[in-house]
Amino acid sequence: MKDLDPAALECLAALVDEGSFERAAARLAITQSAVSQRLRALEAQLGQPVVVRSRPLRLTESGKVLLRFARQWQALRADVARELDAAGGGDDRLPIAVNADSLATWVPPALDALVHEGVSLELVVDDQDFTHDWLRQGAVLGCVSTVREALQGCRVTPLGVxxxxxxxxxxxxxxxxxxxxxxxxxxxxxxxxxxxxxxxxxxxxxxxxxxxxxxxxxxxxxxxxxxxxxxxxxxxxxxxxxxxxxxxxxxxxxxxxxxxxxxxIALHWHQWRLGDERRPVARASLLDRIGQALVAGARQVLQAPV
CATH class of the missing domain: 3.40.190.10 (Periplasmic binding protein-like II)
Structure with missing residues (x-):
C-alpha cells in the first residue's frame, strides 16, 4: 500500500470527533468539499469505503483501523512539535476515555499539572466496563477500564482498586x-x-x-x-x-x-504503544506522561492493585 495521506487521516479523525462534514470542515478550516474529496481519495486508495454516510455517520471496519492510525499519528506529531519546541506544541488534542466516577474523583488532580503545562486533552466519558471499546475502535489513545487484557499493540498498567x-x-x-x-x-x-x-x-x-x-x-x-x-x-x-x-x-x-x-472495582490504564519505548524518561511521549500521571495519581488514593 502506498503512503497514506496525513491530511486525509486528519479529515477522518475530525469527522469522527465532530460528527458531520460541516463541523469537521470548520474545525480544519477547509471547505466541506475538501473534506469529501480527501476522504474519497483515501477510499479510492484503499479500494473500499471507510465511512458509512448515514445519520449518524459510522466507520467501516477499515475506517476503524485507519482511525487508530490517525490517533497515533496525531500523538506522535504532538511529541515532535514539543521536542522541536514549537509554539504551544501544536493544536492536537489527545483523547482518552475515563469512567465518570474516576473523573469525579481522582482523575482531575492526577492530570492537573499536565493541563497547566499546556497539554491538550479530550476526556471521553463512559462506563468503566465500556471505555475499552473506545480504545478498540480507535476513538481514543488510552483509557481507564476494568478490562485486564491488553489489545494487540497496546500495553496495560494496573491502577488500583x-x-x-x-x-x-x-x-x-x-x-x-x-x-x-x-x-x-x-x-x-x-x-x-x-x-x-x-x-x-x-x-x-x-x-x-x-x-x-x-x-x-x-x-x-x-x-x-x-x-x-x-x-x-x-x-x-x-x-x-x-x-x-x-x-x-x-x-x-x-x-x-x-x-x-x-x-x-479494579481499574487499569490502557494505551497504544507509540514510537520507541526505549527512549529515556526525559523524552517520554505525551501519551506516556499522561499514563504516568494517571498511575501516580491513582496510587495515591486507590487501594493497591491486586
Missing part, C-alpha cells in the same frame, strides 16, 4: 427503611442508577443478599456528582465509590448500608 459501597440519607432510611435494607425489601426500594449500562446496584444486591440477577426499582441520575447529591437528598439507595461519598458520610449526610459489603 476503587471500592463501591451502598449509601442512603438518614431521612430516606427513616422514611423508607426503618428496619434496614434486607433480602425481603430490596425489590421495593428505589435504587439510584447512573445509566442503563450501570449494574453496580445489582452487583451489590447480589453480593449482599445472595440473589442472582435481582430486579430493582431504578431511578436514573446520569451524572456522577448529581448521583451523590440525589442520594443526599433522599432519592434512593446509591452504590458509589467510597472515595466519593466519604465526606458526606463523615458529615452525617449519608449512611453506609451493610459496611461489610463492598464491591472492589
Amino acid at each position: 476503587m471500592p463501591y459501597v451502598a449509601v442512603a440519607s438518614p431521612a430516606f432510611l427513616d422514611r423508607e427503611l426503618p428496619n434496614g435494607l434486607h433480602r425481603r425489601n430490596f425489590a421495593e426500594t428505589p435504587f439510584l442508577v447512573f445509566n442503563r449500562k450501570d449494574d453496580m446496584q445489582a452487583q451489590w444486591v447480589s453480593r449482599a443478599f445472595g440473589v442472582r440477577s435481582p430486579r430493582l426499582r431504578e431511578r436514573f441520575v446520569p451524572s456522577s456528582d448529581a448521583y451523590v447529591r440525589a442520594a443526599v437528598m433522599g432519592w434512593g439507595v446509591g452504590v458509589a465509590p467510597e472515595l466519593q461519598v466519604r465526606p458526606h458520610v463523615e458529615r452525617g449526610e449519608l449512611q453506609v448500608l451493610h459496611p461489610d459489603v463492598r464491591l472492589p
Whole structure:
C-alpha cells in the first residue's frame, strides 16, 4: 500500500470527533468539499469505503483501523512539535476515555499539572466496563477500564482498586427503611442508577443478599456528582465509590448500608504503544506522561492493585 495521506487521516479523525462534514470542515478550516474529496481519495486508495454516510455517520471496519492510525499519528506529531519546541506544541488534542466516577474523583488532580503545562486533552466519558471499546475502535489513545487484557499493540498498567459501597440519607432510611435494607425489601426500594449500562446496584444486591440477577426499582441520575447529591437528598439507595461519598458520610449526610459489603472495582490504564519505548524518561511521549500521571495519581488514593 502506498503512503497514506496525513491530511486525509486528519479529515477522518475530525469527522469522527465532530460528527458531520460541516463541523469537521470548520474545525480544519477547509471547505466541506475538501473534506469529501480527501476522504474519497483515501477510499479510492484503499479500494473500499471507510465511512458509512448515514445519520449518524459510522466507520467501516477499515475506517476503524485507519482511525487508530490517525490517533497515533496525531500523538506522535504532538511529541515532535514539543521536542522541536514549537509554539504551544501544536493544536492536537489527545483523547482518552475515563469512567465518570474516576473523573469525579481522582482523575482531575492526577492530570492537573499536565493541563497547566499546556497539554491538550479530550476526556471521553463512559462506563468503566465500556471505555475499552473506545480504545478498540480507535476513538481514543488510552483509557481507564476494568478490562485486564491488553489489545494487540497496546500495553496495560494496573491502577488500583476503587471500592463501591451502598449509601442512603438518614431521612430516606427513616422514611423508607426503618428496619434496614434486607433480602425481603430490596425489590421495593428505589435504587439510584447512573445509566442503563450501570449494574453496580445489582452487583451489590447480589453480593449482599445472595440473589442472582435481582430486579430493582431504578431511578436514573446520569451524572456522577448529581448521583451523590440525589442520594443526599433522599432519592434512593446509591452504590458509589467510597472515595466519593466519604465526606458526606463523615458529615452525617449519608449512611453506609451493610459496611461489610463492598464491591472492589479494579481499574487499569490502557494505551497504544507509540514510537520507541526505549527512549529515556526525559523524552517520554505525551501519551506516556499522561499514563504516568494517571498511575501516580491513582496510587495515591486507590487501594493497591491486586
